[in-house]
Amino acid sequence: MCLAVPAxxxxxxxxxxxxxxxxxxxxxxxxxxPEARVGDYVLLHTGYAINVIDAAEAQExxxxxxxxxxxxx
Amino acid sequence: xxxxxxFRDPELAKRLLERIHRNSKRPTRLMEFCGGHTVSIxxxxxxxxxxxxxxxxxxxxxxxxxxxxxxxDRAIALAALPNVxxxxxxxxxxxxxxxxxxxxxxxxxxxxxxxxxTQDALDMAKGNPDRSVVxxxxxxxxxxxxxxxxIRQAEAEGVRNFYVLSLHKLCPPIMKSILDLGEVRLxxxxxxxxxSAVIGARPYDFIARDYRIGCVVxxxxxxxxxxxxxxxxxxxxxxxxxxxxAYTRGVKPEGNPTALGMMYSVFxxxxxxxxxxxxxxxSGLRLNAEHRRFDAEARFDIKTRPAIEPKGCLCGSIxxxxxxxxxxxxxxxxxxxxxPVGPCMVSNEGSCAAYYQYGENDGG
Numbered sequence: 001m002c003l004a005v006p007a008x009x010x011x012x013x014x015x016x017x018x019x020x021x022x023x024x025x026x027x028x029x030x031x032x033x034p035e036a037r038v039g040d041y042v043l044l045h046t047g048y049a050i051n052v053i054d055a056a057e058a059q060e061x062x063x064x065x066x067x068x069x070x071x072x073x
Numbered sequence: 074x075x076x077x078x079x080f081r082d083p084e085l086a087k088r089l090l091e092r093i094h095r096n097s098k099r100p101t102r103l104m105e106f107c108g109g110h111t112v113s114i115x116x117x118x119x120x121x122x123x124x125x126x127x128x129x130x131x132x133x134x135x136x137x138x139x140x141x142x143x144x145x146d147r148a149i150a151l152a153a154l155p156n157v158x159x160x161x162x163x164x165x166x167x168x169x170x171x172x173x174x175x176x177x178x179x180x181x182x183x184x185x186x187x188x189x190x191t192q193d194a195l196d197m198a199k200g201n202p203d204r205s206v207v208x209x210x211x212x213x214x215x216x217x218x219x220x221x222x223x224i225r226q227a228e229a230e231g232v233r234n235f236y237v238l239s240l241h242k243l244c245p246p247i248m249k250s251i252l253d254l255g256e257v258r259l260x261x262x263x264x265x266x267x268x269s270a271v272i273g274a275r276p277y278d279f280i281a282r283d284y285r286i287g288c289v290v291x292x293x294x295x296x297x298x299x300x301x302x303x304x305x306x307x308x309x310x311x312x313x314x315x316x317x318x319a320y321t322r323g324v325k326p327e328g329n330p331t332a333l334g335m336m337y338s339v340f341x342x343x344x345x346x347x348x349x350x351x352x353x354x355x356s357g358l359r360l361n362a363e364h365r366r367f368d369a370e371a372r373f374d375i376k377t378r379p380a381i382e383p384k385g386c387l388c389g390s391i392x393x394x395x396x397x398x399x400x401x402x403x404x405x406x407x408x409x410x411x412x413p414v415g416p417c418m419v420s421n422e423g424s425c426a427a428y429y430q431y432g433e434n435d436g437g
Contacts, residue, residue: 001164051325
C-alpha cells in the first residue's frame with residue numbers, strides 16, 4: 001500500500017510533471033515535492049511524488065555496502 | 074542509475090548475508106513493520122537465507138489489513154446511500170466487512186469504483202457534479218498527504234461534492250501500542266521506508282530511548298533490507314539501540330516537510346480503530362474543523378449494525394505479531410486469495426497472502 005517507485009521527471013508544468021517509469025510516461029502531481037527538477041528521480045506513490053531521490057546518497061550507500069563486505073573480521 | 078536494479082546485486086547480497094552470519098550471535102527477533110517489506114522479504118527468500126538465530130516477524134503495516142470491520146461497514150453503508158459514488162483503492166473492495174464487502178455492494182447495485190489515485194476520485198467528482206463522490210481514505214503517513222492535497226485542490230477549485238471517509242492511521246503511535254501490549258519481545262524494528270520518507274526518522278527516537286529497541290529505516294530492495302538487518306545486528310550485538318536510516322536515498326531525518334505540512338493543513342490527530350488492537354488514541358487522522366465539510370462522516374448519516382469479526386480468523390493476532398498464518402485453522406483450507414476470509418489474505422502485502430503465495434507455514 002505504501003508502495004512507491006522511482007520515476008524520472010521528464011518535464012514540469014506548474015505542480016504537474018510528466019514522469020517515466022520503465023519506458024512508460026504519465027502525468028503526476030509534484031505538489032508534495034516542489035524542489036523536484038527535470039532529470040531528478042522521484043518516489044512516486046498513488047500519482048504523487050512523495051520525495052526526490054538523492055542520487056549522491058544512493059551512490060554512497062552502494063559504496064558503503066561494498067566496503068562493509070570487504071572488511072576483514 | 075535506476076535506483077532499483079543496483080540494489081538487487083546478488084553477489085553483494087550474498088556477501089552481506091555472510092557478514093550477517095558472522096556477526097549475529099544473539100537470539101534476535103526483528104519486526105518488519107511494513108507490509109511492503111514483508112512482500113520483499115518473501116519474494117527474495119530472505120527469511121531462509123538469514124541465520125537461524127534471526128527471526129523476522131511481520132508487523133501491522135498494511136493499511137487494508139488493519140482497517141477495522143466497523144470502519145469497513147461504514148464504507149459499505151455509504152455505498153448504499155442514494156446518489157453516492159464510493160471510490161477506493163483496489164484492495165479494499167474485496168475485504169469482507171461484518172455483513173458484506175464493497176465488491177458485494179457493487180454487485181448489488183451500489184456505485185463503487187476503484188481508483189489509482191485520489192486525483193482520479195476528485196476528477197470523478199468534477200465529472201459528476203450532481204452526485205456525491207466519497208473517497209475511502211485508507212493509508213498511513215505515506216498516503217495521507219496525497220489525500221490532503223486532493224482536498225486542498227477541491228477547496229481551491231470550489232468542488233462541493235467531494236468527501237473523504239478518513240480511516241488514515243499513524244505508524245509511531247501503533248508501534249508504541251504494540252510495545253506497550255508487551256505480547257512480543259522485539260530486539261529491533263525495520264521501520265517503514267515510505268512512511269519515513271514523509272515523517273523522517275526522528276518520530277522513532279522514543280523507541281530506542283524508552284524501550285531500548287533499535288530502529289532502522291529500510292528501503293524495499295533486497296540489499297536495502299539486508300543492510301538494515303546488518304545495522305540492527307550491529308546495534309544488538311553492541312547493546313546500543315539507536316535510530317538509523319539505511320534508506321538514505323529516499324529518507325531524510327526530517328522527512329518531507331512539504332508533505333507533512335500538507336497533511337496537517339487538512340487533518341488533525343485523533344483516535345483510530347485498528348483491527349486486532351482496537352481503538353488507539355492519537356493513532357489516526359481526522360479532518361480538522363476548517364475542512365469538516367469534506368468529511369463524509371459529518372455530511373452523511375451513516376448507520377451500521379454492530380460489527381462482527383469473521384469467525385476463526387486470526388488476522389488480528391497476526392497483525393500484532395503474536396500468531397503466524399500457519400496458526401490459523403482457516404489458512405489455506407478455507408481462506409485463500411480467491412476466497413479470503415480476512416483482510417490479511419486479501420491485500421497483496423498481507424501476511425497471509427505472502428505466506429500463501431510463497432508457500433510457508435502450511436499449518437500441517
